[in-house]
Amino acid sequence: xxxxxxxxxxxxxxxxxxxxxxxxxxxxxxxxxxxxxxxxxxxxxxxxxxxxxxxxxxxxxxxxxxxxxxxxxxxxxxxxxxxxxxxxxxxxxxxxxxxxxxxxxxxxxxxxxxxxxxx
Amino acid sequence: xxxxxxxxxxxxxxxxxxxxxxxxxxxxxxxxxxxxxxxxxxxxxxxxxxxxxxxxxxxxxxxxxxxxxxxxxxxxxxxxxxxxxxxxxxxxxxxxxxxxxxxxxxxxxxx
Numbered sequence: 202x203x204x205x206x207x208x209x210x211x212x213x214x215x216x217x218x219x220x221x222x223x224x225x226x227x228x229x230x231x232x233x234x235x236x237x238x239x240x241x242x243x244x245x246x247x248x249x250x251x252x253x254x255x256x257x258x259x260x261x262x263x264x265x266x267x268x269x270x271x272x273x274x275x276x277x278x279x280x281x282x283x284x285x286x287x288x289x290x291x292x293x294x295x296x297x298x299x300x301x302x303x304x305x306x307x308x309x310x311x312x313x314x315x316x317x318x319x320x
Numbered sequence: 321x322x323x324x325x326x327x328x329x330x331x332x333x334x335x336x337x338x339x340x341x342x343x344x345x346x347x348x349x350x351x352x353x354x355x356x357x358x359x360x361x362x363x364x365x366x367x368x369x370x371x372x373x374x375x376x377x378x379x380x381x382x383x384x385x386x387x388x389x390x391x392x393x394x395x396x397x398x399x400x401x402x403x404x405x406x407x408x409x410x411x412x413x414x415x416x417x418x419x420x421x422x423x424x425x426x427x428x429x430x431x
Contacts, residue, residue, distance in 0.1 A: 298417040314363035
């Protein structure tokens with residue numbers, strides 16, 4: 202199946218710094234990518250939808266100025282956590298949409314995740 | 321708004337037992353449903369993907385069924401092993417490509 206990579210897989214940073222996480226679709230072009238966040242012992246919650254060449258669409262309650270999303274190419278989306286605080290510590294997972302031939306073949310492929318710890 | 325519920329939240333079984341995990345969703349207008357496994361502190365491992373036009377998928381000891389009209393899916397694990405211990409998540413892919421996840425079932429298989 203298709204592969205989606207994330208970099209870095211693990212990052213520790215000091216409070217107040219910014220952290221950039223990359224999400225790449227390795228063998229298909231993804232016009233749409235998604236960013237999810239998972240707090241300990243909770244499920245994944247969608248943060249935003251990243252569309253190539255346009256602004257991201259954020260879910261209710263997600264601060265767009267804090268979580269900057271850029272989808273500059275069909276294979277790369279980045280999430281930047283600005284002025285990170287300890288409460289931003291979480292597991293961030295991206296997914297890339299492969300529309301296939303449309304309809305029922307529309308599938309999302311998930312990256313391995315990035316664990317962010319803010320001290 | 322799509323809501324996904326997984327029952328039970330936690331399950332502990334002795335090795336060798338067959339078991340069933342349940343997933344229900346409120347909006348039947350879905351593209352597909354996917355079952356994942358997540359080990360502690362790790363990312364998602366895709367187990368089975370069922371397209372909306374399909375009724376079941378099988379991979380080794382795993383079998384997933386989908387009844388779209390009733391909004392239900394089950395994941396059947398045969399002859400469970402300690403290595404199957406993990407959290408199992410189901411996710412429904414609906415319009416605009418968004419996936420909605422359930423809260424997961426944490427499975428413990430005791431040797």
